[in-house]
Amino acid sequence: xxxxTALVASPLSLRLTASxxxxxxxxxxxxxxxxxxxxxxxxxxxxxxxxxxxxxxxxSAQAAARLHHALTLxxxxxxxxxxxxxxDELRLLPMSGEDISQRTQALIQALILLAYxxxxxxxxxxxxxxxxxxxxxxxxxxxxxxxxxxxxxAPVELARNIGIAAIVGALLxxxxxxxxxxRSEEN
Amino acid sequence: xxxxxxxxxxxxxxxxxxxxxxxxxxxxxxxAHFDLAKPTLSAHFAVLREADxxxxxxxxxxxxxxxxxxxxxDALLGFAQLFGIEGPVRTQPTESSxxxxxxx
Numbered sequence: 063x064x065x066x067t068a069l070v071a072s073p074l075s076l077r078l079t080a081s082x083x084x085x086x087x088x089x090x091x092x093x094x095x096x097x098x099x100x101x102x103x104x105x106x107x108x109x110x111x112x113x114x115x116x117x118x119x120x121x122s123a124q125a126a127a128r129l130h131h132a133l134t135l136x137x138x139x140x141x142x143x144x145x146x147x148x149x150d151e152l153r154l155l156p157m158s159g160e161d162i163s164q165r166t167q168a169l170i171q172a173l174i175l176l177a178y179x180x181x182x183x184x185x186x187x188x189x190x191x192x193x194x195x196x197x198x199x200x201x202x203x204x205x206x207x208x209x210x211x212x213x214x215x216a217p218v219e220l221a222r223n224i225g226i227a228a229i230v231g232a233l234l235x236x237x238x239x240x241x242x243x244x245r246s247e248e249n
Numbered sequence: 250x251x252x253x254x255x256x257x258x259x260x261x262x263x264x265x266x267x268x269x270x271x272x273x274x275x276x277x278x279x280x281a282h283f284d285l286a287k288p289t290l291s292a293h294f295a296v297l298r299e300a301d302x303x304x305x306x307x308x309x310x311x312x313x314x315x316x317x318x319x320x321x322x323d324a325l326l327g328f329a330q331l332f333g334i335e336g337p338v339r340t341q342p343t344e345s346s347x348x349x350x351x352x353x
Binding site: 179180192 | 272273315317
């Protein structure tokens with residue numbers, strides 16, 4: 063984990079990610095000239111992010127470091143999604159008929175949700191929030207696992223419905239529990 | 250991660266974590282649940298703090314402990330409880346976990 067953090071924080075990481083994104087985008091545009099928006103929008107977003115990062119660097123070192131970290135991760139996620147689209151386009155896998163790009167993006171979302179939900183209980187600043195965040199963490203971890211398993215094994219349409227139902231259901235449960243706790247505290 | 254496994258391998262430390270699930274407790278309140286010498290218990294607290302499984306804050310003369318488990322650590326604690334995973338049970342603090350002088 064420390065190695066990954068060090069890699070992401072290194073000054074070269076953002077440049078490497080941006081270069082990979084550019085290369086993947088150009089290759090995909092050459093293969094799918096009818097879909098230039100596939101990567102153009104994301105490349106523009108990243109470009110805007112880099113401008114914001116350069117501005118933040120002149121203001122505060124801490125804000126710049128956090129932005130650098132976030133932009134690099136966003137770039138890596140985009141590269142993975144574009145890489146999956148390229149694999150799909152080149153029919154490199156036997157399951158190319160399926161939408162690999164869509165599945166990869168959904169799995170990345172599930173992984174990010176899993177990572178954040180896992181540390182959620184550690185963010186509790188008081189005993190009151192400890193129980194709430196513990197419940198929220200567990201609920202979201204289970205939802206992320208259901209989301210990931212759905213996108214791994216189910217057909218795309220069904221996987222989409224499973225994923226949405228899992229996440230929305232988890233959020234409703236968390237909100238419902240919060241309201242119930244608040245009501246019982248007031249009585 | 251190895252510090253987490255080391256911390257969860259001991260039944261006394263797992264019991265401390267179980268007690269803290271109900272809410273923050275002072276070192277004295279926790280000590281009341283165990284028939285252990287104060288330095289031994291302090292060593293257990295030190296191992297738990299080192300693994301970042303508990304946090305402590307000073308409230309007057311007391312140290313108040315509260316749980317600081319991620320979902321994965323919580324699940325590992327559950328598994329360790331369920332399957333009774335245990336390291337060697339020690340009655341005295343080890344060299345690597347000397348008492349830190351917690352006040353009760």
